[in-house]
Amino acid sequence: MKAGEIAEFVGGTVSGNGEVEIVSFADLKTAKQGDITFLERPENFSGTNASCVIVPNGFDTAQFPAAITVKQPKLAFALIAQKLRVRETFSGIHETAVIAADSDVRASYIGASVSVAGDTQIGESTEVHDGTRIGRNVTIGTGTVIHPNCVIYDNVTIGNDCVIHAGTIIGADGFGYVRDAEGVYHQFPQVGTVVIEDNVEIGANSCIDRGALGETRIGKGTKIDNLVQVGHNVNIGKHCVIAAQTGISGSVVIEDGCVIGGQVGFGDHVTVQSGAVIGSQAGILPGKIVRPGVWWGTPIQPLDEYKRQNAHIKSLERMKAELKEIKRKLD
Amino acid sequence: MKAGEIAEFVGGTVSGNGEVEIVSFADLKTAKQGDITFLERPENFSGTNASCVIVPNGFDTAQFPAAITVKQPKLAFALIAQKLRVRETFSGIHETAVIAADSDVRASYIGASVSVAGDTQIGESTEVHDGTRIGRNVTIGTGTVIHPNCVIYDNVTIGNDCVIHAGTIIGADGFGYVRDAEGVYHQFPQVGTVVIEDNVEIGANSCIDRGALGETRIGKGTKIDNLVQVGHNVNIGKHCVIAAQTGISGSVVIEDGCVIGGQVGFGDHVTVQSGAVIGSQAGILPGKIVRPGVWWGTPIQPLDEYKRQNAHIKSLERMKAELKEIKRKLD
Amino acid sequence: MKAGEIAEFVGGTVSGNGEVEIVSFADLKTAKQGDITFLERPENFSGTNASCVIVPNGFDTAQFPAAITVKQPKLAFALIAQKLRVRETFSGIHETAVIAADSDVRASYIGASVSVAGDTQIGESTEVHDGTRIGRNVTIGTGTVIHPNCVIYDNVTIGNDCVIHAGTIIGADGFGYVRDAEGVYHQFPQVGTVVIEDNVEIGANSCIDRGALGETRIGKGTKIDNLVQVGHNVNIGKHCVIAAQTGISGSVVIEDGCVIGGQVGFGDHVTVQSGAVIGSQAGILPGKIVRPGVWWGTPIQPLDEYKRQNAHIKSLERMKAELKEIKRKLD
Structure with missing residues (x-):
């Protein structure tokens, strides 16, 4: 792509030579000719060999062969990088995959040793990588990528254009037990489902438990990091981000657009209202309602x-x- | 089952029409005709379509087609739900499983791509699901379910009627190193075993390390959640519950009947006495003896x-x- | 080995009968004839049946059939135990392994259902155990052991004599997103690599993310426990130890020889200077520089x-x- 085309694509203004050919992207320091890069902290800038630099409004572009001025350089860079780097796609159904006859698998790729149980539907352009196990009556949309060695239990629904990283487990039993008079624990029924909406991304080795009697739901566009625990009947809204090793107990509600740091702990039945930001390692007592704003500490309080x-x-x-x-x- | 039969099964008193036929179970809100449900918080009750409701002593049952009065409605509900829902069982040995000739596998089910090494015994009615790897000289009892993609290292013993959820690793090396004068770390021998007693349930993606020279043991009936770390030579008693993401360092002893919240951290050589309850995110210094009672904070103190x-x-x-x-x- | 030979091997002084034959090792309590053991806390010593005891300088050895006096008994014991116990090695390429034709696999062992993608090199004497997935253009050195059900993503480099325990994921995408004006998150490119240097050991179910644009690096001889999260572009030095469930955010630098407890949380762009020791559950604010010394608490402060x-x-x-x-x- 030419610098001018990129400017148009990201909604920015080109300066310098808009005809410069851009073939790849890199950070400021390692960028070389043919690369596009971006300037996040103009005050620290000390030179780059990139052919084109995305800069914030007001930055002097005369020093670059080509530059693109936008409001959010990092966002523009992310968008153009996605376009410049066509992700490798996989196709075919590997001969070692074990696919139930009564499943409906339209996926573009089913990797080695994958198993797919009966009554399961997998949509077009979806990739299921090596060693992932998909249970009975699972529904997976189109354009979704499930990396190796994941386990999707029975009755789970996953939407379109999701990414599930390796080793993540979706739909294991929730942790619910009832103690009898002798101190013995009996499992409360864990027979609900998990629904993952479109454009959700989940990191590696995370766990999303099924609902006890109802469902666990992850809303559209929400991004979850590695080693995160999502308990039974949790309801996470749209466009939230949840960092690594956070643990969310049963029946927690996180409304749209919340930002949750790493290693945060939620007691059960917490409600986090839309727009709240919770700092890392915070701890939230059961039943607490967390209003919009920035929160930190255990028990959490306004920052x-x-x-x-x-x-x-x-x-x-x-x-x-x-x-x-x-x-x-x-x- | 008829309502009257259920009352007898859970040791309660039926009122209304004891002949009502119950086919399934659900929560108060979603229950429909033919379902049984239960009342946990009578003060919040606002109606149900269930055919039978399990209620606590003293609750007015006249409003229901059928009701069962017990001391612990949630427990009675858990017990009857287990009975009403016959869990799907699996059988057969999949052709892609790799089973050593000198193993003794009586399991009812060995899934796709499972591997079982030599000198290993697996009891009757046990299920080992797809992609789980079982090492050499492992003993697994009867009626146990090991979900997909688990790894059971050599020399581990697992009892009867256990449930191990997907991705859990049992018997990896403990984390023990000795630093030499040059600052280089040398592994202390990690050659012990893990013993999981009967009726233990372990969540997804948890890790139970082998003993260094002795054993790591999980007592009968103990329930462990997802992403929990149990270090080398830990000894957990019977009928404990341990919530998600808790980390237990080497040589910790947790006596019978303890309740441990999520994200709790144990220093090594801690002893938790029988009946102690430890709140989530608590931190316990190495060598501490935690007496019965409720504890919280870092370092922990009585609540x-x-x-x-x-x-x-x-x-x-x-x-x-x-x-x-x-x-x-x-x- | 004879007691005298062991003394020579560990650089200690033998006393008693240096001709005693030692065949195995055990702790003080369980040791029996033919075993070597060691004395860590002389003040608690109450007898042993071992044939040879490694003791610290100044301890009376007259009571033992044979003894070896050294400065660090635990270190000497670890070294001799490694020598006495020849780890079982595996060899052969299992018929169910799926290995790309254009890979260069010299490994001594490739287990059942392993997959190895194209352009990948695996060195001699390396073992890749059952169900592990190795991506494209991966380089793995010699003498390395990768336990079952790990996932090594594309372009990752792993050195010689490393040990990776089961379920660990190396090279998944880092957690980096940019929010647009509508609140939708777009992935920042996660196209970098991971480099694991020689003699690194990583526990079970840990996650080492790839660099966003550069690399994530784990230095020579560093030991990482189970369920640890290492974010994108983290640079960990040589001979560090990091205990279970610690989470390290993006672009953190940990210099050589640091000791990090369990459940520690690092904000991004933290620098930990060489020789720092950080207590368990500590929390470190983004950008903080941690000087040498012992630290604890959230936010961390000198102990x-x-x-x-x-x-x-x-x-x-x-x-x-x-x-x-x-x-x-x-x-």
Whole structure:
């Protein structure tokens, strides 16, 4: 693509030579001729060999062979990188795959040792990579990629254009037990389902449990990192991001557009309202309603309060000394 | 089953029409004719279409076609649900399974691409699902279900009627190294075993490491959630529950009947005495003995103390103001 | 081996009968005739049936049939145990393995259902166990063991003499997204690589993400426990140890010889300087530079400060009482 075409594609303004041919992308330091790159922190800029640089509004572009001015350079770079790098696609059904006769598999690719049980539907252009196991009565949409060694239990639904990374388990039993008078635990029925909506991406080795009696749902466009635990009957809205190793207990509701850090712990029946941002390692008590805003700590509190409280704790040494001095004066 | 038969099965008292035929179960809201359901929080009850409702002692049953009165409705519901829903069983040995000639496999089901190494015994009515790898000299009892893509290392013992969810790894090396004078780490021998007793259930993508020189043991009836780490030489008693993402360091002892929340961290050589309850995200210093009672925080303390301490911290702002006022007066 | 030969091997001094034949190793309690053991805490010693005991300098050896005196008994024991126990090696390429014709596989063992994609090189004496998936253009050195059901994505490099435990995923996409004006997340390109240097050991079900545009690197001799998350573009130095369930965000640098506890959380762009020790469950804010020393808490602080602060918090109740008393006196 020419720099001018890229500018048009990302909705930016080209300057310099719009005819420059761009073949790939890289970061500022490693970019070479033919590459496009972007400037995230203009104040730290110290040169690049890229043929074209995406810069924020107001940055001087005279020094570059070609430049594209946009409001969000990183976003524009992500969009053009997706376009420049055509992801390798896979096709064919491997001879070692085990596919039930009564399934409806239209996928473009079923890898080695994959198994697909009965009554399952897999849509067109979907790829199921080596060693992934797909249970009975599963529905998977079109254009979805499931990486190797995942396990999709029975009755799960996965939408279109999703990406599930390796080793992720969807639809295992939720963790629900009832204790009897002898202290023995009996499983509460875990017979519900999981619904993953379109454009969801889930990292590696994460776990999304099935609903106990109802469903666990991950909303459209939500992105989940590695090693995340999503308990039974959790309902996550659209366009949320959830970082690595966060654990979400049963029946939690996370509304649209929330941002959840890593290693956060949710008690059960928490509701996080749309637009809330929760800092890493925060802990949320069962039943809590988290309003929009930025939150941190265990138990979580608004970020400002948390910071003020930390400052108070830091001043405890001085407070103690003052108390001592006052007592001396009074005596 | 008829409502009257169910009442007898769960040890409750039927009221209304004991002849009502029950075919399935559901929660209060989604239950329909032919379903049984249960009432957990009578104060929130607002109607159901179920044919039979399990209610706690003292609840008015006149409004239901049939009702069963018991002490613990949720427990009764769990027990009858297990009975009403006959879990799908699997049988046969898949042609793609690789089973060593000198193993003794009586399992009812060995799935696709499973491998079983030599000197291994698998009992009757046990199911080993697709892609699970079972090492050498492993013993697995009867009636156990191992879900897909698990790995059971050499010399591990698993009892009867256990459930191991997908992706769980049992018997990997413990994390023990000794540093030499040059700062290079050498592995301490990790040649022990893992013993999983009967009726243990383990969630998805958890890890139970082998003992270094002795054994790691999970006691009868203990339930472990997803993404839990159990280190080398840990000894967990009977009828414990351990929630998701908790990490248990080497040589920890957890006695019978303990309840451990999610994301709890145990230092090594901790002992948790029978009946202790540890709140989520708590952190326990190495060597600590945790007595019966409810504990929380890092480092853990009795819940009451932890709450009082949190309240004190919350009052720091006011304390500071009081100190200032006192100093003003003294001046 | 004879006790005298072992003494020579570990650089210690033999006493008693140096001709005693040692065939195996065990801990103090379970050791029997023919075993070697070691004494870690001399103050707790209460007898052993071992034929030879490795003891620290200054310990009385007259009571043992044979003894070896060294500076670090545990280290000497680890070294001799590695020598006494020849690990079972595997050989052959299983007939169910799927190996691309244009790969260069010299490995001593490729297990059942393993898949190896094109342009991949696997060195001599390396073992790839059942169900592990190796992508395109991967390079794996010699003498490395990859346990079952791992996934190595495309373009990853793994060195010599590494051990990767079961279920670990190397090279999945990093977690990087850019939000557009409508709140929709677009993936930032995740097209970099992972480089694992020689002698690295990684536990079970861990995740090492690929670099976004550059590389993620794990330095020589570093040991990583189970369920650890290593984000994109992280650079971990040589001879570090990282305990279970720790999460390392993107672009973190951990220099040589650091010790990181379990369940630690790193914000992105943190730098941990060589020789730092970070306690379990600590949390480190993005961009923080952690100097050498021992650190704990969230946000982390030097261990001494953290302990002093905790002591201050414990004294809050008394401080409150003192304040009250002072106010009474002033009134």
